[in-house]
Amino acid sequence: MIGIIDCGVGNHASVKNFLTSLGYRSKIISDLLSLDEVNIILIPGVGAFSEAMHSLHRSDLLPYLMDKILKGTPVIGICLGMQLLTQSSDENGFCEGLGLIPGKVRSIKNSRFHIGWNSLNFIKNDILINASNLDDFYFNHSYCYEGPKEFQLATTTFEEEIVAIINKDKIYGLQFHPEKSQESGKLLLKKLIDGLVNA
């Protein structure tokens, strides 16, 4: 069962239907009890960093969620969800993140928005996530990850090199939207979820 975390803002319906189309069971999590039967946590995101973090704090979900993650439940963060995995963000003022992957989130230099389809450049081989370097994925963000190289799996080229995938243990962050990247997104997310379930 994949638990989709409700951060107050986010495209839950799209993510849930996408997972169903891939053959997975999923449910939207907004309370403690519903987290129990979850074996993968998915944090989606369309929205502002501070708004999502405040919403998580307000829901009382956070301590239980963090406990579950620290005990080894795999996590996939998508777009804003990936950014929430880091230590902090400057979006709308300083705000602390979940701190699961070292690094922070800052605004994209020069051009403020990275919107549209872009390809990935893999820095490391990762058996769970390797996709073709020619595949395009859908990005929609104006803030990006900055942190140690050891947690970066892939980048994408825009006005600057933007980190597209981060990873630490069983925690993965995808800056793009696989659920909105047509066939490329399906292949990548299916491989990642199957790999994490069987790891």
Next chain:
Amino acid sequence: MLKKRISAMVTIYKGIVVQSLGYKNYLPIGSPERVVENLDRWGADEIYIQVIDRSINNLGPDFSLLERIASLGITTPIIYGGGISSVLDAKKVIKNGADRISIDGIYWQDKEIALKISEKLGSQAVIINLPCEVIDNQIFHFNYLAKKLTKFKNKDYEFLSSGLCISEIMISDYKHEGFPQGFNSQLVDFFSTTNASLILFGGISNVDQISSLLNIPKVSSVCVGNFLNFKEHSIQNIKKMIGNPLLRVAKYSKI
């Protein structure tokens, strides 16, 4: 390399997809679900759903339509416009299946609300739709609700350039919408100094026209309306004919 987009416009009036001619006359096309499903299958880069009778009738956004479309498992990014008048509306539109929202009326009525929406969703999720017209070398905004033309002022450009509220501007050539090759490219010149990138819409129908508009550096996307519905796999065919490496080629599983 960030690709340029060919987006598909789906105009909805009284619950069905219509071919809109100059924001005045509407011809029926079919069910929104089937049209969106086709565009998703054909590899559109974005699908722009514009429900044109929600604001004018104070109906709010069409959440039920979004839910029905999301339930199809559409894997193409969805932009939704129509009836959004509050932060709550905007958040619910995203929650129900849209990835970005398009605003028009609320931007002119109450910029504070537009700013709050942007603060909650992030401005990357907000597009402004500007129906425009050029008269005597001057640009005018067409207020769809009041059916009134207003000349653009410097402060409008300044606000749009500030990047405070929106990520992209959709220039809609409303007069030529629905008419083959009607788009007036002079409209683009008026936005050459704004920071936001441009989506062009209205009377864009032919391959050479799409190709030439996509070559304008500021243009991030060309949005094509019902011309896409007349032929199977229209988007793939257009991209193939343009043959520009700046366009994404949709990927399909091997059968």
